[in-house]
Structures are given as C-alpha cells and as structure tokens.
Amino acid sequence: MRTVDDTLVPRRILLVSGLSGAGKSSILRILEDLDHEVIDNPPLGMLDDIVARAERPVAIGVDSRTRGFDASAVLEALARLRMNPNLRVELIYATAEESVLLRRYTATRRRHPLALHGSIKEGIEEETALTAPLRAAADLVIDTSDMPPPELRQFVESRFSPWEGAAGEGLxxxxxxxxxxxxxxxxxxxxxxxxxxxxxxxxxxxxxxxxxxxxxxxxxxxxxxxxxxxxxxxxxxxxxxxxxxxxxxxxxxxxxxxxxxxxxxxxxxxxxxxxxxxxxxxxxxxxxxxxxxxxxxxxxxxxxxxxxxxxxxxxxxxxxxxxxxxx
Incomplete structure (x- = not known):
C-alpha cells in the first residue's frame, strides 16, 4: 500500500446503497472508471472476504436485491470493517424523489424489485422504509432527482479520485x-x-x-x-x-x-x-x-x-x- 510521508494510507472501501432507480449502478460504473474494484450485490456474508482479498480500492453495491439483505446487518458489517485501521470505509446512499423514480420506471418499463405483485409506488415505499437506516448512517447521500448523467459523473469524480485514500480521514x-x-x-x-x-x-x-x-x-x-x-x-x-x-x-x-x-x-x-x-x-x-x-x-x-x-x-x-x- 502506498504511503504519504511514510504514513500508511488507508485503503478506501465504499459500500454503495440506495433506492432502485436512483443511480446506484451508474455510481458503481463511475467508480470502476476511477480504478475501484466493483462488486455489485454480493451476499452480505462475503463482504469481509471480498475486502480481505482486494488489492485496490473497492466499491461494493448493497441494496434490497442483495441476498440476505437487512439494513442492520449492513450496518454491523460497516462497523466491523471500520475497526480495521488500514481501511477507510464509507457508506454512500443514492436517492431520488418518489415522483422522479416513478417517471424513470415508467419510461424504462422496468419492474421494481420489490413490486413483483404490486404497484411501483408500493415497491418504492417499501424499499424506502427498508433502507432508511442506511440513509441515516450514510457518509454521503447523493440525490439524483435533477442530476443529469454528466453532472453525476462530475460529482462522483470530485469526491472519489483515482488515488486511494488521498483525502485521508479528514474533511x-x-x-x-x-x-x-x-x-x-x-x-x-x-x-x-x-x-x-x-x-x-x-x-x-x-x-x-x-x-x-x-x-x-x-x-x-x-x-x-x-x-x-x-x-x-x-x-x-x-x-x-x-x-x-x-x-x-x-x-x-x-x-x-x-x-x-x-x-x-x-x-x-x-x-x-x-x-x-x-x-x-x-x-x-x-x-x-x-x-x-x-x-x-x-x-x-x-x-x-x-x-x-x-x-x-x-x-x-x-x-x-x-x-x-x-x-
């Protein structure tokens, strides 16, 4: 791992969560372009092993589609990873207004993962409730309601540059x-x-x-x-x-x-x-x-x-x- 002034630079670990349709997949693609190793929706039980084996900054997608998803389990994993002083662990949460999510699903004709037998609106409401603890604990909330793709890329690039841990643990x-x-x-x-x-x-x-x-x-x-x-x-x-x-x-x-x-x-x-x-x-x-x-x-x-x-x-x-x- 690289050092700055002979000080160990913590490796960045990003957990990316949020509402379906809010841009989580786009954020992960941008992070991959920024030289992060990206894994989307692995079983929660594999998080520690993924982090242990990785040699680059890691971005892991975790949402309601994840096998065994439970917000409290995600927060427990987050706390466990943060106990390692060699890691800089952050939680990112992607969101958007309900009306925007409804419009996006209508335009793409995609099925909401939690609305297999109900309306899209019901699926959004259920997912919002399920992931509310993650939003409350997030280090960074990205609201994409009126953020076009180029602006989202600019936003993510400005905060997660290609060099690992460059900003250290500060602000x-x-x-x-x-x-x-x-x-x-x-x-x-x-x-x-x-x-x-x-x-x-x-x-x-x-x-x-x-x-x-x-x-x-x-x-x-x-x-x-x-x-x-x-x-x-x-x-x-x-x-x-x-x-x-x-x-x-x-x-x-x-x-x-x-x-x-x-x-x-x-x-x-x-x-x-x-x-x-x-x-x-x-x-x-x-x-x-x-x-x-x-x-x-x-x-x-x-x-x-x-x-x-x-x-x-x-x-x-x-x-x-x-x-x-x-x-």
Missing amino acids: TVALMSFAYPAGLPREADIVLDARFLRNPHYDPALAPKTGLDADVAAYVAEDSDYLPFLNQIHGLLQLVLPRFVQEGKKYATIAIGCSGGRHRSVTLVEALAKRLSAPDGMGNYQGSGQWPIMIMHRELARLGLGSWRWARKPADAPNTEPASPVS
Missing part, C-alpha cells in the same frame, strides 16, 4: 456556484444567496463572460457589500467547518447561488477558495485546517466550460487536474 470541502432558477444543489450543506450584489449581466461588455474573468470579478467586487459578505461567509466557515470535523463529516458542500450561476456566485466561490487555500504568514490555513478544497461551478460545467478542480489538493494527489467529464 473534503467543496465550494459550488449555481443558478437559483436551475434548482438548489441537493448535496449542499450550506446555501448562500448572492443575488443582492450588482449584476454584470446588465453590462453588455460583461454579460457574455463569467466570474472567472478578471473584469467581471472586479465589477462584482466594486459592490460596497461584496467584501463584508465575503468576510461574513469566511467567518461562518471558520466556525462551522471544525465542528463538521468533530461530528465526523467527511464531505461539506458550500453552495453560493445567483440568478445565472455565471458571474456573482462564481466570483465569490473563487475568492473564498483563494482565502481558504492560502496559508497566512505563519503557515496556517485560514479557518480550513489542512483539508482538501475543491471548486465546482455547476452552471459553467453544464455549458461545457470546465469541470471541478482543486483549490488545495489532497496530500498525495497527482499534479494534473482531472479531465472534464462534460463534453
């Missing part, structure tokens, strides 16, 4: 810009509204550009409330991020929205990332520990203008940025 912070009309990011832990700031959209010279352009960022920063707002956000994160770590959270998504998700929110995310990822004169990071920090501009990615990138990389991350999954 990974994602700073995301988005557009309110396109919907709130369901994965966000904190959502902030930047729509009160002056809008470059109404300047013909700036409207086609984005907050990644210096003149757009300067225009937004000229608003008298911009700097106080940025300072307030920074202060909030200095307070809450260490508490997230105390609670055992592994992922924190901070989302900043504006009307189009291209100017004001992008400017703020970039400025905040610069603050959090740059050490002060004493070598201390400004309220963000030593945690990896990533930047995600949701609407720019949907327009094909890039994907996620690191503002501060994990300790053993490659020097290259990931290829954009958005074509």
